[in-house]
Amino acid sequence: MRCACGSKATVFPKYTRLTYCGRCFSKLLEKRVKREIRKRGTFSREDIITVEDDGSAVGQACLHLLRQILKDVGCRITEGDNGKIFIPAWPADSEAAFLISKMAGISCNRPKGIHLMTQILISDCEAYCKIHRIKYHNKRNSCGETGSLLSHISNEYPQTIFSIVRSKTKLENWYAQNTY
Numbered sequence: 001m002r003c004a005c006g007s008k009a010t011v012f013p014k015y016t017r018l019t020y021c022g023r024c025f026s027k028l029l030e031k032r033v034k035r036e037i038r039k040r041g042t043f044s045r046e047d048i049i050t051v052e053d054d055g056s057a058v059g060q061a062c063l064h065l066l067r068q069i070l071k072d073v074g075c076r077i078t079e080g081d082n083g084k085i086f087i088p089a090w091p092a093d094s095e096a097a098f099l100i101s102k103m104a105g106i107s108c109n110r111p112k113g114i115h116l117m118t119q120i121l122i123s124d125c126e127a128y129c130k131i132h133r134i135k136y137h138n139k140r141n142s143c144g145e146t147g148s149l150l151s152h153i154s155n156e157y158p159q160t161i162f163s164i165v166r167s168k169t170k171l172e173n174w175y176a177q178n179t180y
């Protein structure tokens with residue numbers, strides 16, 4: 001199996017028929033984070049960014065991705081949980097579970113901060129960490145029972161989580177109109 005660039009493919013995401021080499025897959029994830037950064041405006045040299053350090057693949061991939069993306073900006077990027085600009089380790093899996101929980105009236109806490117990882121799956125982060133030899137603990141970020149249900153459904157329908165996250169605005173409008 002080959003990547004579109006011609007190199008040998010080493011990453012095989014379940015949600016697409018495309019296969020990637022490590023380099024092109026990393027670029028793909030960078031592109032998804034950049035899109036989220038653009039939504040808030042960009043970062044500047046004076047910014048001190050803190051990425052949530054929960055030991056998960058999501059937090060570690062986020063830290064590495066941001067250092068890559070913002071290397072020309074020159075801002076400081078640290079790990080921890082109390083920076084002024086806080087980036088939670090909150091992947092698409094958690095975001096989808098949060099939206100579904102909210103609609104079902106199940107309580108689920110979404111961390112505050114600037115969300116930059118909501119278009120990236122936990123499995124993408126794990127693949128990214130493997131490519132870059134980044135260590136992480138196996139802890140999974142999820143929203144309790146809803147998270148487990150969604151990951152179960154995703155095994156059969158791998159596009160599920162992306163579909164929910166991408167329908168976010170529609171779902172929220174629908175929710176706003178149908179709750180009193």
Ligand SMILES: [Zn+2]
Pocket residue numbers: 003004005006007020021022023024025
């Ligand atoms: Zn490639």
